[in-house]
Each structure stands twice: as C-alpha cells, then as structure tokens.
Amino acid sequence: MVKFCSLAEALAENLFDGDSVAFEGFTHLIPHAAAHEAIRQGRQELTLIRMTPDLVYDQMVGMGMAKKLIFSYLGNPGVGLLRRCRDAIENCHPRAVEIEEHSHAGMANAYEAGAAGLPLAVFRGYRGAGLTEVNPNIRSVTCPFTGETLAAVPALRPDVTFIHAQKANRKGDVLVEGIVGIQKEAVLAAKRAVVTVEEVVEDFADVHPNCCVLPQWTIRAIAVVPGGAHPSYAHGYYARDNATYLEWDHIAADRESFRAWMKIHVLDAKPEVFASRVGHLRRAA
C-alpha cells in the first residue's frame, strides 16, 4: 500500500545504511531532492547504482556515502568529467570507492532482467570491449539454439529505487512522460520504490491508455516535491538547467568549494527550495 508522506519520512523509512540503491532518471527526472535528503540524513556505506552517475552521485560520492558505484557513464553530460567521482577513484578522497563498470546496454539489460525476475540478462554486447577484462560480472553464455556466444550480466535488484516523476493521482498511481529512460525497470527491479512527484491530481482520466503508469501497489511511498529533479528536468513542467550543469564543473573542481556549496545548498536546505530553483525554467518547458 503506497503512502503519501514527507520526503524526510519516505527516505527515513526506506533507505538504510549499507543498502544498494538506485536514484534513477536517464538525464531526465533525476531525483535530486531525494538524494539531497539522503545526504542530510547521513546514510553511509551505500552501493550506488545509476547508469549515468551525473551530478547527483558526484555529490553523494563527494560526501563519502558510497562504498561502491555501479555505473555505465561517469561524465557530466555534454560538459566533461565528474570531478568528485574522479577524486574518489584517483585519490581515494574522501574515501576509496569500489567500482563496477558496464556499458549502457549492459545496465539497461540488467535492470530489465531485475524487473523480469530473471537472475541474469543475456544480450549481444561487450564484443572486443576492455570492460570484459576488468569487470568479473561481465561473462558470456552460449546460445543453446544457434551456438552464438552472448554477453551475460547479473540482474540488478536494488534494495530500493528512487525516481522523480511528473504526477501521481489520489490513489498513488504514478505517471512518467517524455524520456522515460529506465524509470519503470528501476522501480520494478527494486525491493522497495519511492517516488517524488511534481504534483498530485485527482485522477488520470485524460491520460492516453498507453502512457507509462506505475500502479500504486508497485510503490512504497510518494512525496510531493515540486522542482525535485532540478537541475535535471521534468518534461512539461520545467527545462533542464544546463547552466547549472556547466557551473558544476567549477564547483566540483575543488574540495573546499564543493564542501561549501554542499553546506549551503544541501545540508542547510530543505526540499521546499527546489520549487524556487526551477521558476525561471518553467516557461522554457
């Protein structure tokens, strides 16, 4: 039974020290507000799973919350590198982080396998790729029908997945629109799922029957956090804040400027500030 509650409560009841957790959103609908709440509540020893760690995991890794990172693209999209993740991997600062690296195809297939209740994903991939030599979780199977060698990776089954979405109805069903990315698979693959939404509407009567809707019984908790994806975006609500992505490259370049930024914008902030961060981006959506 889904529960509508505050973000602080949703996080406290669903994310625990040592969990494997996915804060998903493929460029779009990244649950930044939920991640910031995890940072404020000081979760530790997490295995962080995300196809594109993005700013959100740069911040969590930089705060020393991650013992392991499972990912497929460790960049600031269109800008460059993730400097806090680099500092962790290259210099073990603020702590050493174990990494498990895949390709996008590998991660996407692994989430899908998790959602499908399978132990592994099978696909045509990683041929000639160096990742096969550094990631022992990339293996192969032989097709019993054709003899073709195919890549195999273990299914992803996070303890908990957090996503952002456009809206929930009163019953707690959740609608995801636009670049749906990996949201549905990440929710269905997880043992528990928490969703932040822009708003709650009475019902989905006007929604097209083939839209991506996650039924309320697939979700543990919903928190309403307008702007909760910022600086990522919510299709139909506000545009991606590309200026912030560019600015992050400078903020994260230095350990002190990073800590100072995190104190002001995360540790001393509340989820309500997200609404004010997207005001100037609403018209552009």
Added chain:
Amino acid sequence: MSGPGFTPEQMMTVAAARALTSDDVCFVGIGAPSSACNVARLTHAPGITLIYESGTIGAAPKVLPLSIGDGELCETAVTTVSVPEMFRYWLQGGRITVGFLSAAQLDRYGNINTTVIGDYHHPKTRLPGGGGAPEIATSCGEVFITMKQSLRGMVEKIDFFTSFGHGDGGDARAKLGISTKGPTLLVTDLAVWKPDPETKEFMVTSLHPGVTGDAVQATCGWKVKFADRLEETAPPSGLELATLRDLKARSDHD
C-alpha cells in the same frame, strides 16, 4: 582561424556531415557528432533519422542539445522509447546504419578509448567511460568517428579498449564474430581518413584546404599513411557554413 573564412573545426563538422545521407538511420554521439548530424539534416540529408541514446527516435532539434537527453530531443522526435528498448530492439536489432562517435584516444585501427588515461585500476585520469559506445561500435552497420587531431588523442597504443574498431587490423572483427563494418570514416580538423581495405589502418584520403601532410603528421602519434591519390576536401559551402553558425548561435551553451 584559417584564412578562407572558416575554422578547422567548422571544416571538420561540415566534412563529417557530408558523409551522411537521407537514407541513414544514425545513432548520434554528443558533441562534434551531434553538430555534424544536424548540419546534414538541415542541408543535404533532410530525410535522415537521428537517434539519441536517451530513446529519442527521429529527433529534429532546433538547438544543439547539451546532453543526449535534453527535452528538445523528445519534443521533436517521431517517438521516444525506453532505454532498454533503445538498446535491445533498435541498436542490437540491427536497425541503425551509422554510429557516429568521438574519442579521447584513438589508434590507427579506429579503436577508441574514452575510459581512462593510465592503468584502469589506478588511473592517471578517470574519463567518463563508454556509455552506449561499446555496443554502438559493434551493432551499427558502420561507424564514423570525428575528433580534433592531437598527439595526446591520436596515439600508437590506446590505454583502454572502450569501443572496438578493427582491433589489430585485418579481419580482427570477423574473428570476434562481429559482422558489421566498424569504423569506415575518420574526419578530423585537418583531413578525411578511410581504412585501407586490407589492413584496415586509417589512411588520409583528403586534406582540408590549406592543410599539409606534415601538419597532419605533426598532430598524430603514429606514422601516417597517405592515399596514392590524395584529394583536397571541398571548403564549406555558404549554406553549410550558415547552417552550422545558425545552429551554434541558437545553442546558448556552445
């Protein structure tokens, strides 16, 4: 700036755009590939289908996206599918004719490194990694690569095989059971390169206007081979240049 009113980077983008046709279904990497693909769409290849790995099929952005998942791509696309569907049905399914990639490090056989500089486990520089590229490189019908030349970027030996090109040359792809063509074109800021039909080593087939063979060699870490019949790349036309400039001007982040 070079003399004739266009930069080497503009020449690179335009030369790369010319390789695409209206019949292509193209998987677009971000950055230089995205510029080239959209110049092609807005000039000689209006029928081209541009696909970004966020799931947007048939995107027609008015501004160049900063990321592969900007809202502009979804709003202009014919359809937007999930990421697993993108990689399973569309890429793995063999529906994409050209993959357009860039590289941090490249070798003479079109093998690409975007993962690490130095040792993987103790890297000197940790780069973003492969994203969609390892499978783009092997599942698209062929692969075009575009990058600026430099001794750091075009190297004798790459530090990590992020995306497989022609391995150590010859029939290396076939030996791995890969039936797609792999890298068939490299466009840099100085020249157009194509693989030797037998060895698969990239050779310079066309120099951009005003560029010498020495200049190409001076910014390439391996001993460069030049085709017997070396051509000169046609300079950007007025339309090509205007299209590229308009596109950049509309994209405030460039």
